Amino acid sequence: MRNHDAHLEGPDLAALAGLLADGTRASFCLALLDGRAWTATELARHAGVAASTATEHLNLLVGGGLLAQERQGRHRYVRLADPETAQLIETLASMAPRRVNPPRSLPAVNRSRALARARTCYDHLAGALGVAITEAMTDRGLLDWEQGLTLTGNGIAWLAGLGIALPPATRRPPVRACLDWTERRPHLAGAVGAALCRHAFDSGWITRIGTGRAVALTEIGRRTLQDHLGLSDETGTPVS
Amino acid sequence: MRNHDAHLEGPDLAALAGLLADGTRASFCLALLDGRAWTATELARHAGVAASTATEHLNLLVGGGLLAQERQGRHRYVRLADPETAQLIETLASMAPRRVNPPRSLPAVNRSRALARARTCYDHLAGALGVAITEAMTDRGLLDWEQGLTLTGNGIAWLAGLGIALPPATRRPPVRACLDWTERRPHLAGAVGAALCRHAFDSGWITRIGTGRAVALTEIGRRTLQDHLGLSDETGTPVS
């Protein structure tokens, strides 16, 4: 009945890893970690390669199942295939030894500050804001870390009070810890993390800054988080 | 105070992925997933490459932090560096599209049957036995999958009854689901999974078959699992 003959060999694993073993392709995937769809040209410019080179890489990534694509007119939109893929890249990124690259220009410094303050991580919230929300939820007994991360009964009720329904059970874990690159502490991911992030956008708590993955807390969001989580406002002063 | 300037670039991620992007190195890592230490020659023979080639690959893997090594006389013992690394390889392996390789010879069939029945997966139990234990623990209310995988109070008591103390809290999650390659269903991993596996070896419930990662259930183990989990004996008939 079950397929016991499916044998995983070294080359199989190597083929998958090989997709991420190129600087340009890895750069694509890191950019796509913001959870949005990018066009081929945007990615090419982002990585600093010719359009033709980007095409070849995208063909490999899509063919390998890491990326999903949608054609719209003359545009080729591409995004991470699924949450599992996003988690794989996160995991890899969190284990990769990072070079210390002091930001060069003043705009670069501002950009990196904005990213550290609040950003999307695939489909959930990260940065100081994401971590602060996660820790406040823990302090209020909405999350429990004792034996693995879980959403408590109070947590379910709290979500309901915000108008967020529990996501249906799938293979994706409802709550999951995702190590924050800048904070070095975990923030909330998983289906519930995604639902919370979606709700934050829909309700105008947060809004995108420019075209990147950085987000800013709005005045509404600041007040809502203070009311519902007791978050002090130092976490998310709106940025220009 | 915190290092906000550490920027992860594409090449950083690519360098890590590149370590696993070679068939031979991937084969090494899959072999090391049994959680034990292998010598360089064993790995070379396993992967079918010259000893000199194996040396080069091991240098890369150790240098990249994926493997830890210990020199003992003329032997170079090598093992996975830590549970995080093991989980990374598991994740990669579970996402890699696998070729269907019908086992060729009769001994190969027996080996693959033994592996499907019971084996180690890094430091915990996998195969039909690992999945059966996990599902029995779930049925008896020792594990809860509702909002992420957790060990229940009953589960803690059950472990204590077996003489297994709760592992101290570290960065490693106490319980974690690990997708079983052969069963396509999750089995118990994490610190508790590791403690249970260690206890199973120490108490003689299971024993290694030959030199691979396959294990066999002993008569003691069969009886203990029946008494404590109600496991029927079809799961683990001892193999020659």
Place this chain on the structure above:
DNA sequence: AAGACACTTCGGCCCTCACCGAAGGATCGC
């Protein structure tokens, strides 16, 4: 219809890297 734009295909360049065999330590057993 014409031009601009987004993407793809192709050919060619060059560099990286996996591999081996031969030779040279290093360690163990006798």
Place this chain on the structure above:
DNA sequence: GCGATCCTTCGGTGAGGGCCGAAGTGTCTT
């Protein structure tokens, strides 16, 4: 000490793959 075993270093070879620019296809705008 003397082979046998385990590992390492080094040079050479060959294949693979990342890159670009030029030319071609399809799509949108004017």
